Amino acid sequence: MARAFLLFLLLVSGVAFGFKAGTHRYIAEQVVLPYFPGCEKEIDAGAVAPDSDFHDTARHHCYPEKCMVGDSRYCPEKNDCPARPLAANYTTKAEFEPEKCRKAYYYAVASHYLADTHVVFHNTVQEDESCHSGLEEKIDKAAGKNPENFEVSIACSAPKGTFAFSSADLRKTISDVQDFTGLAPRKMQEDYSLIMLAGVVLAGALLVMRRRGLLSRLKHNR
Numbered sequence: 001m002a003r004a005f006l007l008f009l010l011l012v013s014g015v016a017f018g019f020k021a022g023t024h025r026y027i028a029e030q031v032v033l034p035y036f037p038g039c040e041k042e043i044d045a046g047a048v049a050p051d052s053d054f055h056d057t058a059r060h061h062c063y064p065e066k067c068m069v070g071d072s073r074y075c076p077e078k079n080d081c082p083a084r085p086l087a088a089n090y091t092t093k094a095e096f097e098p099e100k101c102r103k104a105y106y107y108a109v110a111s112h113y114l115a116d117t118h119v120v121f122h123n124t125v126q127e128d129e130s131c132h133s134g135l136e137e138k139i140d141k142a143a144g145k146n147p148e149n150f151e152v153s154i155a156c157s158a159p160k161g162t163f164a165f166s167s168a169d170l171r172k173t174i175s176d177v178q179d180f181t182g183l184a185p186r187k188m189q190e191d192y193s194l195i196m197l198a199g200v201v202l203a204g205a206l207l208v209m210r211r212r213g214l215l216s217r218l219k220h221n222r
């Protein structure tokens with residue numbers, strides 16, 4: 001009975017879940033993990049905490065000033081974007097948190113709220129809920145298989161139209177979360193600088209060996 005009532009509440013309040021768990025974990029891992037290796041567990045937990053622990057899905061939307069769909073019936077009347085300040089709060093919390101994996105957890109929570117604002121049905125009102133969660137499920141499935149290269153779409157009746165999401169949209173979401181939290185893409189930069197450093201050290205070593213005639217001696221000894 002209680003369950004049925006909850007379901008009823010969900011249906012009438014137009015609660016919006018946002019990306020599914022797998023997509024949220026992927027986004028958080030891409031953004032946060034390079035800075036906090038070893039905190040996978042906390043990052044995974046933070047990535048889904050707003051949906052699974054906080055149960056505040058009524059605040060995961062972001063109604064922008066300009067309407068994102070062609071039909072005004074589904075356009076929010078005023079801009080109202082609680083997800084962004086929530087993401088900002090958790091980013092600040094992360095910045096002040098001294099414990100490494102706790103810090104990673106807060107960043108992952110921030111990434112959840114900000115990522116949800118990138119789902120088109122978090123920018124609309126009164127949309128068909130099966131279409132809304134249908135798109136999110138398709139994204140989760142496709143990104144779970146190959147996050148680097150996918151494209152999904154769903155044909156909806158309310159609002160009428162076909163709505164798509166691709167790996168390029170996912171990359172854009174990730175880079176927005178990186179900008180917002182200040183966690184710039186780090187892993188790659190580090191890798192590049194390591195390769196550069198290795199190259200410089202090797203070249204330097206070769207030069208020193210040549211100067212000291214070590215190379216020619218090595219050749220003679222053979």
Ligand SMILES: [Zn+2]
Pocket residue numbers: 016017018019050051057060112116
């Ligand atoms: Zn959410």
